[in-house]
Structure formats: C-alpha cells, structure tokens
Amino acid sequence: MLEVKTLKKKYGEFTAVDGISLHINKGEVVGLLGPNGAGKSTTISMIATLFKPNSGEILFEGENIVKNPKVIQPFIGYVPQEIALYETLSGYENLKYFGALYGLSGKAIKEQIQRISKIIGIEDRLKDRVSTYSGGMKRRINIGVGLLHNPKLVIMDEPTVGIDPQSRNHILETVNKLKSEGISVLYTSHYMEEVEAICERIYIMDHGKIIADGTQEALLEQSKIQSGMKLKFEKPVAQIVDQIKAMAWVTQVQILDEYEMIIRSSGNGSSHKDILNALMAMNSGLISFDIQKPDLEQVFLHMTGRGLRD
Ligand SMILES: Nc1ncnc2c1ncn2[C@@H]1O[C@H](COP(=O)(O)OP(=O)(O)O)[C@@H](O)[C@H]1O
Ligand SMILES: [Mg+2]
Missing domain, CATH: 3.40.50.300 (P-loop containing nucleotide triphosphate hydrolases)
Known part of the structure; x- marks a missing residue:
C-alpha cells in the first residue's frame, strides 16, 4: 500500500x-x-x-x-x-x-x-x-x-x-x-x-x-540477544560474584544490590539449567531466580550502545 x-x-x-x-x-x-x-x-x-x-x-x-x-x-x-x-x-x-x-x-x-x-x-x-x-x-x-x-x-x-x-x-x-x-x-x-x-x-x-x-x-x-536471569541470594553477592563470572556460560554480570544480580549467558536456553545447577553445586545461597525476557530496548542497546531514552 x-x-x-x-x-x-x-x-x-x-x-x-x-x-x-x-x-x-x-x-x-x-x-x-x-x-x-x-x-x-x-x-x-x-x-x-x-x-x-x-x-x-x-x-x-x-x-x-x-x-x-x-x-x-x-x-x-x-x-x-x-x-x-x-x-x-x-x-x-x-x-x-x-x-x-x-x-x-x-x-x-x-x-x-x-x-x-x-x-x-x-x-x-x-x-x-x-x-x-x-x-x-x-x-x-x-x-x-x-x-x-x-x-x-x-x-x-x-x-x-x-x-x-x-x-x-x-x-x-x-x-x-x-x-x-x-x-x-x-x-x-x-x-x-x-x-x-x-x-x-x-x-x-x-x-x-x-x-x-x-x-x-x-x-x-x-541481534542474538540472550534472555537473562535475575538471581537473589541469602548472602552478599560480593562473596560469590567472581565465581559466577568465571562460569563458562556467563557473559555479563550486573549487580543490582547487595543480594541481587542479573546474569546473561551466551549459550542456548539450556544454559539457564546449567547455571542453576552450578549455583546449587557451589552452595551459593540462591534464594530465587527470575528469567528476564529479552526486549527491543536490549536490541537497540546492542546495536547502538545507547538506551532508547538516553
Ligand atoms: N525544522 C527543523 N529545523 C532544523 N532541524 C530540525 C527541524 N526539525 C527537526 N530537526 C532536527 O532533525 C532531527 C530529527 O528530528 P525529528 O524528525 O523531529 O526526530 P524525532 O521525531 O525522531 O524525535 C533532530 O535532530 C531535530 O533536532
Ligand atoms: Mg518526533
């Protein structure tokens, strides 16, 4: 048209x-x-x-x-x-x-x-x-x-x-x-x-x-954007952040507050499971997790290095 x-x-x-x-x-x-x-x-x-x-x-x-x-x-x-x-x-x-x-x-x-x-x-x-x-x-x-x-x-x-x-x-x-x-x-x-x-x-x-x-x-x-996971721990994330960063699947770690962080992974969907298993195995004190759906804001960020509302 x-x-x-x-x-x-x-x-x-x-x-x-x-x-x-x-x-x-x-x-x-x-x-x-x-x-x-x-x-x-x-x-x-x-x-x-x-x-x-x-x-x-x-x-x-x-x-x-x-x-x-x-x-x-x-x-x-x-x-x-x-x-x-x-x-x-x-x-x-x-x-x-x-x-x-x-x-x-x-x-x-x-x-x-x-x-x-x-x-x-x-x-x-x-x-x-x-x-x-x-x-x-x-x-x-x-x-x-x-x-x-x-x-x-x-x-x-x-x-x-x-x-x-x-x-x-x-x-x-x-x-x-x-x-x-x-x-x-x-x-x-x-x-x-x-x-x-x-x-x-x-x-x-x-x-x-x-x-x-x-x-x-x-x-x-x-833009190959991966969904992330928001993780909440019972102990301060500062104690475990280095171990998490060292995991093979983890490409990005964003600390939200003393007990919470978002991680992104390079793998496919199954990497969520691998990461959770690894967190259990290392006795990280994980309390809860929440899958973060990827969105267009991240596409824009990925392509331009800026946010849509900057
Ligand atoms: N009449 C105008 N004279 C000079 N520059 C303009 C004029 N209108 C818009 N611009 C500039 O052109 C660019 C695009 O503007 P615009 O089309 O209004 O963008 P958007 O609608 O996406 O915010 C901006 O940098 C704006 O400052
Ligand atoms: Mg306008």
Missing part, C-alpha cells in the same frame, strides 16, 4: 532523514521506533505530504505522492503530536467542526461521530468542553479528528507521550480497533513496550537511518 524508497531530508546542512526505505501493507500495524531526534517526525511528515523530501520516492498504491500529493491525501489520516482543538468547544463540536471541513454534515457527521467515539473510547464525555479534558482525552479527540474522513492509512506521531495510563490504554486499543477494520497504521514511538504490544512489524530508527527492521521475534533473533 505504501512504499518509501531511499528517502532523504536535510535541514540546511543537517541530514535528519538519511536514505530510509520502508513499506506498509494493507491492514498492517507498523511501528517506527527510535529515540528523540532519530528523524521519526520528519519521516512521517513527508509521508503525510506536509513537506517534500530532498530525494527519494514515496509511493502510495504505486503512485508517486512526492510529485502528486493529492493521490494520498483523501486516504491518509495524520495525527500530529501537538494537539489542535478548540478548547471552548465540546469534543462533539470539535469533531463536527473538523468534519465540516471534510464536507460532512447532517446525518453523515452524526453517524461518523458516533462511530469514531466508539473507536477512541470517549462516548460519555463527548458533550463536555475540551478545556475540562485531561491531556489524554484531548489526544484521543485529536486522533478522532484524524479518522473523520475514513482514511485507509493512519499515522500517529508519539500519541501517548505525557498522558495518563488510562488514555494510553484507550489509544493502544484504538490502534487494535483500526486494524480489525482493515486500516493500516504507522505508529511512531520511543516506548518500546507499546511498539512490542501492538505492532506486527517494527522499523528501528536512529540518526536518520533505519538500523533494523522485522517482527519482534526476528529482531531479537538477529
């Missing part, structure tokens, strides 16, 4: 987007994950035809939208990070107002608002003024505005930054509802937990480049 090829965008001498390629299929939820400043907003602004790239192509259903932005505009719903609503109007009136800009009125807009308020999960407060809403509710109305013209592709720019957990869940739920209606979503975030939870495929972006892409499983597989 959407294909981006070697897209480049400069601000003066600075290259914010450096030759990236990506694609989105119909009905797919795709994540664009990267730290602040990676170039995510710049990328999606070009897809939303807000400005043109210096070079590269963006194809929508095979048509070049850099040359002909009108091809995508009726089918794309862009939800910017900044909230753009009339505070003194109610949520309902805002949706009605923006609907009118799309030529919706009368019965059509009524039905559309009813449908959208279900998708964004905000039916009960719709008649209240926007000025009385929480940041998260405003964000949800903002998403609703982006859905008024029944887009086939919805692009959301960090929709959950700085909002309450309840609204966050509603937004993640909204993405799932859109998917179930066959709508494609490009979801931009620097929260890997969200991207892991809702996206089928993920592009990881850093310094204007896509540094990895694939399903979550494939990304974890590619």
Whole structure:
C-alpha cells in the first residue's frame, strides 16, 4: 500500500532523514521506533505530504505522492503530536467542526461521530468542553479528528507521550480497533513496550537511518540477544560474584544490590539449567531466580550502545 524508497531530508546542512526505505501493507500495524531526534517526525511528515523530501520516492498504491500529493491525501489520516482543538468547544463540536471541513454534515457527521467515539473510547464525555479534558482525552479527540474522513492509512506521531495510563490504554486499543477494520497504521514511538504490544512489524530508527527492521521475534533473533536471569541470594553477592563470572556460560554480570544480580549467558536456553545447577553445586545461597525476557530496548542497546531514552 505504501512504499518509501531511499528517502532523504536535510535541514540546511543537517541530514535528519538519511536514505530510509520502508513499506506498509494493507491492514498492517507498523511501528517506527527510535529515540528523540532519530528523524521519526520528519519521516512521517513527508509521508503525510506536509513537506517534500530532498530525494527519494514515496509511493502510495504505486503512485508517486512526492510529485502528486493529492493521490494520498483523501486516504491518509495524520495525527500530529501537538494537539489542535478548540478548547471552548465540546469534543462533539470539535469533531463536527473538523468534519465540516471534510464536507460532512447532517446525518453523515452524526453517524461518523458516533462511530469514531466508539473507536477512541470517549462516548460519555463527548458533550463536555475540551478545556475540562485531561491531556489524554484531548489526544484521543485529536486522533478522532484524524479518522473523520475514513482514511485507509493512519499515522500517529508519539500519541501517548505525557498522558495518563488510562488514555494510553484507550489509544493502544484504538490502534487494535483500526486494524480489525482493515486500516493500516504507522505508529511512531520511543516506548518500546507499546511498539512490542501492538505492532506486527517494527522499523528501528536512529540518526536518520533505519538500523533494523522485522517482527519482534526476528529482531531479537538477529541481534542474538540472550534472555537473562535475575538471581537473589541469602548472602552478599560480593562473596560469590567472581565465581559466577568465571562460569563458562556467563557473559555479563550486573549487580543490582547487595543480594541481587542479573546474569546473561551466551549459550542456548539450556544454559539457564546449567547455571542453576552450578549455583546449587557451589552452595551459593540462591534464594530465587527470575528469567528476564529479552526486549527491543536490549536490541537497540546492542546495536547502538545507547538506551532508547538516553
Ligand atoms: N525544522 C527543523 N529545523 C532544523 N532541524 C530540525 C527541524 N526539525 C527537526 N530537526 C532536527 O532533525 C532531527 C530529527 O528530528 P525529528 O524528525 O523531529 O526526530 P524525532 O521525531 O525522531 O524525535 C533532530 O535532530 C531535530 O533536532
Ligand atoms: Mg518526533
């Protein structure tokens, strides 16, 4: 449905987007994950035809939208990070107002608002003024505005930054509802937990480049990240840490506090068992252990040496 090829965008001498390629299929939820400043907003602004790239192509259903932005505009719903609503109007009136800009009125807009308020999960407060809403509710109305013209592709720019957990869940739920209606979503975030939870495929972006892409499983597989084990002992870890570091399977030891540490191993899944057996044999005073599932944060750390939120 959407294909981006070697897209480049400069601000003066600075290259914010450096030759990236990506694609989105119909009905797919795709994540664009990267730290602040990676170039995510710049990328999606070009897809939303807000400005043109210096070079590269963006194809929508095979048509070049850099040359002909009108091809995508009726089918794309862009939800910017900044909230753009009339505070003194109610949520309902805002949706009605923006609907009118799309030529919706009368019965059509009524039905559309009813449908959208279900998708964004905000039916009960719709008649209240926007000025009385929480940041998260405003964000949800903002998403609703982006859905008024029944887009086939919805692009959301960090929709959950700085909002309450309840609204966050509603937004993640909204993405799932859109998917179930066959709508494609490009979801931009620097929260890997969200991207892991809702996206089928993920592009990881850093310094204007896509540094990895694939399903979550494939990304974890590619970067050969091992799950770790959190271990708790009845005696201070200082007494046993050298012995643990010396074990053949252990590649990394991270001390959490006097009695707790995380270890990572180079072996396959069975190395957990080997390590536990060795800890028993050396009378380490192990009280409990907890397997730490590998995640995208570790993929990013592995590839860049930095955390996603540094
Ligand atoms: N209008 C602009 N002028 C100059 N530099 C910009 C402008 N917009 C963004 N940048 C820079 O481009 C880089 C990418 O920005 P952005 O696309 O907003 O990243 P992200 O959305 O991933 O945080 C950042 O280093 C940012 O400072
Ligand atoms: Mg941004």
